[in-house]
Amino acid sequence: DAEITQSPRHKITETGRQVTLACHQTWNHNNMFWYRQDLGHGLRLIHYSYGVHDTNKGEVSDGYSVSRSNTEDLPLTLESAASSQTSVYFCASGPASSYNEQFFGPGTRLTVL
Amino acid sequence: GESVGLHLPTLSVQEGDNSIINCAYSNSASDYFIWYKQESGKGPQFIIDIRSNMDKRQGQRVTVLLNKTVKHLSLQIAATQPGDSAVYFCAETSDNTDKLIFGTGTRLQVFP
Numbered sequence: 001d002a003e004i005t006q007s008p009r010h011k012i013t014e015t016g017r018q019v020t021l022a023c024h025q026t027w028n029h030n031n032m033f034w035y036r037q038d039l040g041h042g043l044r045l046i047h048y049s050y051g052v053h054d055t056n057k058g059e060v061s062d063g064y065s066v067s068r069s070n071t072e073d074l075p076l077t078l079e080s081a082a083s084s085q086t087s088v089y090f091c092a093s094g095p096a097s098s099y100n101e102q103f104f105g106p107g108t109r110l111t112v113l
Numbered sequence: 114g115e116s117v118g119l120h121l122p123t124l125s126v127q128e129g130d131n132s133i134i135n136c137a138y139s140n141s142a143s144d145y146f147i148w149y150k151q152e153s154g155k156g157p158q159f160i161i162d163i164r165s166n167m168d169k170r171q172g173q174r175v176t177v178l179l180n181k182t183v184k185h186l187s188l189q190i191a192a193t194q195p196g197d198s199a200v201y202f203c204a205e206t207s208d209n210t211d212k213l214i215f216g217t218g219t220r221l222q223v224f225p
Contacts, residue, residue, distance in 0.1 A: 041217065045212055048212065090157070092156075101159065101162075102159070105156050106154075106155055107154075107156050
């Protein structure tokens with residue numbers, strides 16, 4: 001069955017380190033999204049992509065970057081992790097024909113000490 | 114900027130009762146609304162959506178109502194079950210943006 005996976009599911013890192021969170025989908029969706037979820041803020045969009053080599057900034061993109069070298073993967077990189085980036089991160093994907101339909105991964109809980 | 118909000122952060126209901134979760138939105142240009150369910154430790158799951166040219170849409174045990182006059186969206190769950198316990202998010206989007214704007218969520222607790 002097609003699915004969307006994230007790894008790792010839990011990560012603890014130190015301030016200043018580079019961290020990469022993986023997102024992989026097997027639906028062949030063009031659209032992929034990264035969100036962070038914090039209490040009191042709901043889901044906030046970090047970056048998104050509409051296809052290979054396409055990336056766009058979302059609402060809270062500072063300190064994050066993404067790359068899209070193939071359809072299946074959209075890794076999220078924290079160049080220099082900060083304590084303010086402690087959060088739960090969700091990746092989502094959706095078909096190009098239906099921008100509102102997004103399927104979410106199980107999430108990655110990141111703690112920056 | 115525009116935002117999507119919820120009136121009640123926590124809703125407690127007895128098993129078998131009907132639940133109503135409310136959401137207010139501020140962007141009158143939004144033309145697509147979605148309800149998501151998020152269980153503990155999992156990602157949000159699509160429940161039901163509605164276009165702005167409709168005022169009601171029904172699914173299995175769920176109904177979404179849209180009142181564009183007062184910019185209000187609600188999710189009704191019939192015969193609420195323990196498995197319905199989760200956080201529910203409304204989200205909006207529009208033709209001039211293909212990004213979803215999420216509300217902060219309402220926690221639904223179902224008691225036996």
